[in-house]
Amino acid sequence: MDLCRADKVLLAGGAALATSAALFGASTGGLGVPAAAFAAILADGIFRPSSSTFYPTLSRGPRARAQVALTFDDGPDAEVTPRVLDTLNEYGARATFFMIGRHLERAMSIGTRVVAEGHEIGNHSWAHSYLQNFYSVRSLLGDIERTESLIRTLTRSAAVPLYRAPVGLKSPRLARAAHARSLRIVAWSVHSRDTLDSNPKRVAERVLAKIRPGDIVLLHDGHQNAGAHRHSGADSLPLILQGLRARGLQAVTVSELIAPERSRTRCENG
Ligand SMILES: [Zn+2]
Structure with missing residues (x-):
């Protein structure tokens, strides 16, 4: 499968959230903190013009x-x-x-x-x-x-x-x-x-x-x-x-x- 960098970031983020929820439960620490971190990564990828989070720029x-x-x-x-x-x-x-x-x-x-x-x-x-x-x-x-x-x-x-x-x-x-x-x-x-x-x-x-x-x-x-x-x-x-x-x-x-x-x-x- 030919995945672009954006797909890898999204998959990795989803996997990290699922793992955290499984280990720590769907609490603020288990889901809220990693979800906020993931949201910050996504926002950086979308809104910072020189960001290479989703695509080499x-x-x-x-x-x-x-x-x-x-x-x-x-x-x-x-x-x-x-x-x-x-x-x-x-x-x-x-x-x-x-x-x-x-x-x-x-x-x-x-x-x-x-x-x-x-x-x-x-x-x-x-x-x-x-x-x-x-x-x-x-x-x-x-x-x-x-x-x-x-x-x-x-x-x-x-x-x-x-x-x-x-x-x-x-x-x-x-x-x-x-x-x-x-x-x-x-x-x-x-x-x-x-x-x-x-x-x-x-x-x-x-x-x-x-x-x-x-x-x-x-x-x-x-x-x-x-x-x-x-x-x-x-x-x-x-x-x-x-x-x-x-x-x-x-x-x-x-x-x-x-x-x-x-x-x-x-x-x-x-
Ligand atoms: Zn323009």
Whole structure:
């Protein structure tokens, strides 16, 4: 039987509760305390974006190389994404865009530009629904595959795009769907809070105060609601890239950040 990590956690938790109840009885000590501990583990697995409780989740790359990955979520956006691309070009930086499928469908020309300019596109679900953790595994797979097929049209690659869960939430069902698709789930190690702060200087300072080699930074070039825009990430980007340059940190895609040293050397040698 091919069990994903989420199934193993749930089975182990259930077995531990049954054993405890058998040994100590269904009292507060026998059932209540272990049940509370198990609930805390489940909550951590679902609500902490970088948690690997249910599924291996990447939140940063190696610390040894002078590289970081800037990631932009919830686009593409007709107003904001082109500005982000212009700034990245100006500084010779690359980034990863975790796109919402239903936004990408309406802006494929922006997706084409993102790929042509050497950036990476990741899958940020089709609908970006807060309810997706209540979907069946089959519905989740449909949502994931729908966006994947659009991304493949642009990249002309059979590779499975990186995946970032909406709001970073990972239910056991999403873990099962990810396991079935062999997804690589990517979270972040630095949150810019650009969705809560309209001051670009403050957003950039927040990122630059925390950032170290290997970090993955969360920014936004889009909004989950059609017609709404988020400018704070794009406005802070020149300041962030100036700060990275001053520290000798190169902005690369997530796949470049996590590529093993050997394959990188081979690539660089042609
Ligand atoms: Zn999002």
